[in-house]
Each structure stands twice: as C-alpha cells, then as structure tokens.
Amino acid sequence: MDNYADFLLWVRGPAFHIALAIFLFGILLRFFEIFSLGRRTEYAEVRGNAFLGGMRTLFTRFLPEKTTLKRILFLVIAGYLFHLGFFITFLFFDPHIVLFKSALGFSWPGLPAPIINIVTLISLLVMIALLIYRLNHPVLRLLSGFQDYLAWTITFLPLLTGYLAFHHMIHPYPLILALHILSVELLMILFPFTKLMHTFTFIIARWTTGARAAQKGVSL
Amino acid sequence: MLKTPTIGESLRNEGISRREFIKFCATAASLMALPATMIPKIAEALSNTPRQSVIWLSFQECTGCTEALTRAHAPSLENLIFNTISLDYHHTLQAASGTAAEEAREQAMHKHPGEYLLVVDGSIPIGNPGYSTIAGISNQDMFLEVAKQAKAVIAVGTCAAFGGLPKAAPNPTGAVAVQDLLRDKPLVNVPGCPPIPVVISSIVAHYITFGGLPDLDNLKRPLPFFGQNIHDRCYRRPFYERGQFAETFDDEGAKQGWCLYKLGCKGPVTYNACALFKWNDAVSFPIEAGHGCLGCSEPNFWDAGSFYDALSIPLPGAAKAAAYAGIAGTAVGIAAGALNMYKKSTAIQQREVVTVDDLERK
Numbered sequence: 001m002d003n004y005a006d007f008l009l010w011v012r013g014p015a016f017h018i019a020l021a022i023f024l025f026g027i028l029l030r031f032f033e034i035f036s037l038g039r040r041t042e043y044a045e046v047r048g049n050a051f052l053g054g055m056r057t058l059f060t061r062f063l064p065e066k067t068t069l070k071r072i073l074f075l076v077i078a079g080y081l082f083h084l085g086f087f088i089t090f091l092f093f094d095p096h097i098v099l100f101k102s103a104l105g106f107s108w109p110g111l112p113a114p115i116i117n118i119v120t121l122i123s124l125l126v127m128i129a130l131l132i133y134r135l136n137h138p139v140l141r142l143l144s145g146f147q148d149y150l151a152w153t154i155t156f157l158p159l160l161t162g163y164l165a166f167h168h169m170i171h172p173y174p175l176i177l178a179l180h181i182l183s184v185e186l187l188m189i190l191f192p193f194t195k196l197m198h199t200f201t202f203i204i205a206r207w208t209t210g211a212r213a214a215q216k217g218v219s220l
Numbered sequence: 221m222l223k224t225p226t227i228g229e230s231l232r233n234e235g236i237s238r239r240e241f242i243k244f245c246a247t248a249a250s251l252m253a254l255p256a257t258m259i260p261k262i263a264e265a266l267s268n269t270p271r272q273s274v275i276w277l278s279f280q281e282c283t284g285c286t287e288a289l290t291r292a293h294a295p296s297l298e299n300l301i302f303n304t305i306s307l308d309y310h311h312t313l314q315a316a317s318g319t320a321a322e323e324a325r326e327q328a329m330h331k332h333p334g335e336y337l338l339v340v341d342g343s344i345p346i347g348n349p350g351y352s353t354i355a356g357i358s359n360q361d362m363f364l365e366v367a368k369q370a371k372a373v374i375a376v377g378t379c380a381a382f383g384g385l386p387k388a389a390p391n392p393t394g395a396v397a398v399q400d401l402l403r404d405k406p407l408v409n410v411p412g413c414p415p416i417p418v419v420i421s422s423i424v425a426h427y428i429t430f431g432g433l434p435d436l437d438n439l440k441r442p443l444p445f446f447g448q449n450i451h452d453r454c455y456r457r458p459f460y461e462r463g464q465f466a467e468t469f470d471d472e473g474a475k476q477g478w479c480l481y482k483l484g485c486k487g488p489v490t491y492n493a494c495a496l497f498k499w500n501d502a503v504s505f506p507i508e509a510g511h512g513c514l515g516c517s518e519p520n521f522w523d524a525g526s527f528y529d530a531l532s533i534p535l536p537g538a539a540k541a542a543a544y545a546g547i548a549g550t551a552v553g554i555a556a557g558a559l560n561m562y563k564k565s566t567a568i569q570q571r572e573v574v575t576v577d578d579l580e581r582k
C-alpha cells in the first residue's frame with residue numbers, strides 16, 4: 001500500500017468487510033448471551049401489565065426526573081445535543097444515505113450540507129465539553145475507566161475526520177476520506193465489546209426495569 | 221554530418237508563423253502556471269534547441285492515448301509539439317515496419333545516447349514474456365533496453381502510469397506499470413484514460429525549456445495539471461453542497477444539471493485537469509455531458525467497484541462478509557447461550573436451601 005489511492009480502496013473494500021463482519025458477529029453474540037440468561041422467576045403476585053409497564057418506562061426514561069435534572073442539567077443538555085447531533089450527521093448526510101440505501105434497499109431524504117456542517121460542529125464541541133467535564137468532576141473522574149475514554153475517542157474520531165474531510169482540510173482528500181472511513185471501521189469493530197453497545201441494550205434494560213416494576217404494581 | 225534542425229527552423233519550414241509560435245509559448249506557460257515573464261524564455265529555448273529526440277514505445281495498450289494526442293483539433297498545440305520533437309520511433313505513427321522499424325529505434329538510441337526522451341504507453345506484462353512482443357522482443361526487454369540510455373521517461377496514460385485495465389484483477393498477464401520496472405531515471409506519470417493531450421505536449425515543452433520535468437505529486441504526476449481534484453473544480457459543486465442530486469440519468473435532477481455523486485461520480489477523489497481544460501477543443505468534459513467522473517487518472521480505478529456506485533458505497537463483498545458473520549455470530553451465540561443456561565441450571569440444582577431455622581441454629 002504505497003499510496004493513498006490504494007489505502008482508500010483498502011478501507012472501502014477488505015477493511016470494511018472485516019469491520020462489518022466483526023460488528024455483526026459481536027452484536028449477535030452479545031444478544032444471544034443476554035437473552036439466554038433469561039429473567040429471574042417472578043414470585044410476587046401479578047399486580048399490573050408487565051409489557052405495557054416496560055414500554056412506558058422505555059419512554060419516560062428519556063427525561064430525567066426533576067431533582068436529578070436540576071443537579072445535572074449540563075449533562076442532560078449536552079448529552080442530548082451530542083446524541084442528536086451524532087445521529088443527524090450519521091443518518092441525514094447524503095453520502096451516508098447512499099450507503100444505507102445500498103445496504104437496506106430503501107432511503108430517505110437528506111439534509112443540506114451546511115446544516116450537517118453546523119450540527120457536526122456542535123456535536124464536536126459538545127463532546128469536548130463533556131470530556132472536560134468528566135476530567136474535572138471529582139466523582140465522575142474516579143468513576144471513569146479506560147473503557148470510557150476509549151468509547152469517547154472512537155465516537156469522536158468519525159465526527160472529527162468527517163468534518164475535516166467535508167471541508168477538505170487535509171490534503172490529499174482521498175487520504176482524509178480514507179481515514180474517516182477507517183475511524184468508522186474502528187468504531188464498528190469495538191462497538192459490540194464496549195459500553196457503546198448501550199445503543200441497543202438500553203431498550204432491553206429499560207423495558208425490563210419497567211416491566212418488573214409494573215408487574216409488582218409500581219409504575220416508573 | 222547533417223545538422224539536426226532547430227525547432228525554430230523546422231517550424232518555419234512548416235509555415236508556422238512567429239505569432240502562432242509565441243501564442244503556443246504563452247499557452248504552455250499559462251498551463252504550467254508559469255509567470256508571463258517566462259514566455260520569452262520558452263520561445264528562445266524552443267527556437268534554438270535542436271528538435272528533441274523522442275522514442276515512443278507502445279506495450280499493452282489500446283492506442284487510445286496516441287489517438288487522443290493525434291486527433292486533437294488542428295491547428296493545435298499538439299500539432300505544434302510534434303514539430304518540436306523528432307519522433308524517431310512510434311509503432312503506430314511511423315511508416316516503417318518490421319526490421320526497418322526496429323532499425324530506426326536502434327539508430328535513434330545510438331545517435332543520441334543519454335539524450336532522448338522515452339515515452340511509454342501501455343503496461344508491461346511480466347507474467348510471461350510471450351504475452352506481448354514486438355519483433356520477437358518482449359515488452360520488458362525492450363523497455364529496459366531503451367530506458368537504460370534515456371534521459372527521462374514519460375509514462376503516458378493510466379496503463380503505463382499505474383498498470384491500467386490490463387492490470388485489472390485477476391491481472392492475467394502480470395501487467396506492471398513503468399514505475400515498477402524503472403529505477404534511477406527521472407519519470408513523470410501522465411495518467412488518464414486517455415490523458416489530456418495538452419498535458420503531454422506541455423511536459424515536453426517544459427522539458428525542452430528547462431531541461432527537466434515539472435514538480436510532481438506523490439504519484440509522480442505533474443502538479444500543474446494534477447494538483448487539483450475534479451470535485452473542487454466542478455461547476456456542479458453548488459448542487460452537491462445543497463444536497464441536490466440526480467438519482468437517475470434521466471430524472472428531473474439530471475435535466476437540471478444537479479450533482480452526479482449518487483450516480484457514481486468519483487470526482488471527489490480524482491486529480492486531473494478535465495474540469496479545467498476539457499476535451500474536444502475545450503468543448504465539454506464527462507461531468508458536463510451528464511456522466512460522473514470514473515476517476516481514470518487514479519491508480520486502481522478499474523478495480524474500485526462499479527462506476528455507477530457512489531463513492532460512499534463499499535466495494536463488493538459486504539453482503540458475503542455479513543452473511544458469514546451472521547452465521548458465525550448465531551452459532552457462537554447459541555453455544556455461549558447454551559453454556560450460560562447450563563451454568564444457571566446447575567447452579568439452581570446445586571443450590572442449598574437455607575431456612576430461617578437453619579440460620580438460627582447456627
């Protein structure tokens with residue numbers, strides 16, 4: 001691989017295939033593991049509908065409760081901004097949509113590049129602010145381990161390289177485009193084996209918590 | 221011994237006026253991004269230098285490169301440049317054939333050892349010497365022999381520069397590019413399928429004027445022509461920014477001239493001068509004609525997936541990888557799940573029941 005053009009072909013081809021395979025393999029493995037563990041038998045008297053309770057909690061947990069909200073207002077707002085920004089960029093930038101279309105067979109309208117540009121910039125700044133907050137908060141700092149910083153880094157890199165590529169800030173362009181794709185592949189590879197798996201598991205976790213409580217007659 | 225006529229002399233013999241000649245020099249200077257003050261220098265160098273001896277070797281190629289150079293509109297820079305060189309050997313263009321042709325090559329080599337320019341189009345098969353031969357000499361042998369005494373080598377077209385279509389997977393002839401065989405000689409790659417004719421002539425003009433090659437990028441392409449990518453120079457770029465894309469070749473977007481990204485345009489990763497110089501006497505270029513850029517001046521463009529797949533779509537093979545991963549993930553997942561369930565059930569079976577009475581007794 002003696003030039004950037006070959007590098008780009010490698011990340012678009014073999015590297016992507018490997019990353020995709022590990023991503024899917026890891027996710028399937030994690031789901032089988034989680035579901036095969038099953039739920040503990042509930043001996044309490046049934047006092048409510050577990051399914052509906054689970055569904056309710058799934059949504060009510062999108063908003064923190066009032067006292068918590070007051071204490072961690074910054075985290076809530078920053079967390080929302082970053083998550084929304086990340087997914088808007090990921091799902092509504094036209095070149096990304098073309099990729100989804102080729103994989104899924106259907107597509108949706110994209111957003112104009114200048115909007116994606118601003119959203120990405122906001123996400124980047126918010127992520128940096130969140131990192132500074134984490135490093136400075138006495139409790140959060142103690143709670144944070146290697147995996148938290150790893151998760152931050154592999155999420156930050158695709159946004160950063162994407163932003164640099166979009167603005168042609170690094171020359172030659174095929175090189176930064178290749179680095180962008182590579183950073184996404186890194187994210188895909190580590191995704192199933194890190195806390196990033198919460199992208200999917202939050203649904204199971206919330207539902208289970210809500211369902212258990214509902215069955216006992218408690219609504220969360 | 222007969223004196224080799226200077227370029228000035230031969231141009232005058234051809235009936236080319238001083239005015240036309242200066243115009244050529246000015247164009248060449250501007251193409252190579254040289255200041256106007258260089259025009260007299262170019263003119264002087266060109267008129268007083270003996271015509272540069274050039275040996276042109278064609279290997280595994282389709283003759284498209286030569287066609288592009290010779291079919292350029294007359295009177296043109298390209299015709300002028302043919303007057304500034306003495307094309308001592310060119311398979312396609314020379315009248316001589318067979319032994320006589322090979323003699324001409326030998327003669328040129330011996331007459332100007334270490335002085336002639338070697339132009340190559342086509343890739344060189346090294347899989348088996350018999351795949352492509354000229355007068356019984358394998359391409360590789362002929363290339364190495366002629367290159368040894370050359371002053372500099374110009375690889376014309378993507379086949380010579382990067383291997384091109386003959387090198388496409390599975391590369392049946394073991395085709396390689398000029399740069400894979402050439403050591404210790406100045407080399408310039410002029411890729412393109414075909415390359416833009418005026419680039420070739422300008423490089424020759426540069427060589428005659430300054431005695432050397434222009435600045436090159438990391439793929440040995442002349443920077444004045446390959447320094448910018450198509451996307452950056454594309455007049456459809458505002459549509460790209462606004463997210464207005466043609467989805468098919470005949471939809472409303474296509475008629476409105478919107479961006480061709482979704483139809484497979486490789487302009488964003490392609491360095492070439494098409495958007496600037498255009499083709500057919502600067503009439504148009506592919507994107508202007510409604511077709512995405514193929515990326516023909518980039519290495520491996522022939523193996524970079526479908527021409528009609530957008531740049532963000534991975535190369536073919538993802539579905540297969542996903543299928544294997546799905547099967548493996550399911551199998552290992554079921555195994556891990558079974559192990560978990562087994563552990564759980566044995567734990568339940570081996571559980572010691574401890575009652576309140578047991579605890580009080582202790």
Ligand code: SF4
Pocket residue numbers: 450451452454455456457458460478479480481485486487488507512513
């Ligand atoms: S048509 Fe191609 S080169 Fe032009 S703006 Fe669109 S993607 Fe870029």
Ligand code: SF4
Pocket residue numbers: 412413414450490491492494505506507512513514515516517
């Ligand atoms: S537009 Fe692209 S594919 Fe077409 S000739 Fe130019 S560089 Fe090659």
